[in-house]
Structures are given as C-alpha cells and as structure tokens.
Amino acid sequence: MNIVEVHDDVWGAAMARVPLLSERELDVFQLLGKGASNRTIATRLAITERTAKAHVAQILAKLGVESRLQAGITGFAWQIFTRADHHPPHPVLVGPEKSSLPLVE
Numbered sequence: 001m002n003i004v005e006v007h008d009d010v011w012g013a014a015m016a017r018v019p020l021l022s023e024r025e026l027d028v029f030q031l032l033g034k035g036a037s038n039r040t041i042a043t044r045l046a047i048t049e050r051t052a053k054a055h056v057a058q059i060l061a062k063l064g065v066e067s068r069l070q071a072g073i074t075g076f077a078w079q080i081f082t083r084a085d086h087h088p089p090h091p092v093l094v095g096p097e098k099s100s101l102p103l104v105e
Contacts, residue, residue, distance in 0.1 A: 014063045014074045015081075021062055028055040032068065033075025 021029055024045075031041045041052040056068060065071050 010065070011074075014065050014070070015078065017063050018074070018078055021059060025055055025059050025062070028052065029059055029071070029075045030079060031075075032056065032059070032072040033077075033079050035072060 018026075018029070027045055028041055031044060036044070038049050038052040038056065041047075041055075042049045045052070047055075056071070059071050060066070060068070063071055063074060065074065
C-alpha cells in the first residue's frame with residue numbers, strides 16, 4: 001500500500017463517518033469547513049468557547065482525523081458534495097491512474 005492509497009483510505013473513512021455527528025456537531029463541522037475559529041464558532045452558535053472546543057474534539061474523534069485542519073478540509077468537501085447532490089455523498093476517490101487530468105511530476 002502506498003501513501004496515496006493510505007490517504008484515500010483516511011479520506012473515505014472520514015467522509016463515511018460524517019453521518020455519525022450529532023446535529024450540533026454538524027453545525028460546528030460546517031463552520032470548521034469555512035475555517036472558523038473556536039471563538040467564531042462560539043459566537044455564531046451562541047455557545048461558550050469551551051463548548052465549541054469540546055465539540056471540535058468530539059468531531060476529530062468521530063471522524064478519526066488527527067487535526068482541526070483535516071476536519072476542516074473534510075467539512076469543506078462535505079459541503080461541496082451535499083450542495084451538489086442535495087443528499088449525503090458517497091465519496092468518489094480517484095487515484096492517479098484513474099484521473100482524467102494529466103499528472104504533473
């Protein structure tokens with residue numbers, strides 16, 4: 001298994017776990033996808049920063065990602081997919097050998 005396959009596995013697993021999030025965690029997740037800080041999340045959702053931080057920690061654990069950045073990228077992608085499909089997506093993972101785009105080396 002190479003690094004691209006590992007990355008695809010992590011990506012697919014995180015996307016597949018999004019439905020495990022509670023309604024409030026989804027609110028936080030969407031704001032993470034927009035790059036919001038804990039302070040901004042707290043203000044927008046009328047919760048404390050400590051509560052926002054706790055929600056972010058739960059999201060990281062449920063998605064199985066290591067960082068806020070990974071969760072934010074997943075949140076950004078989730079929003080794109082759900083806008084396009086109007087339902088929870090089934091991620092399409094494209095490996096370099098399957099891509100229609102030319103590879104730049």
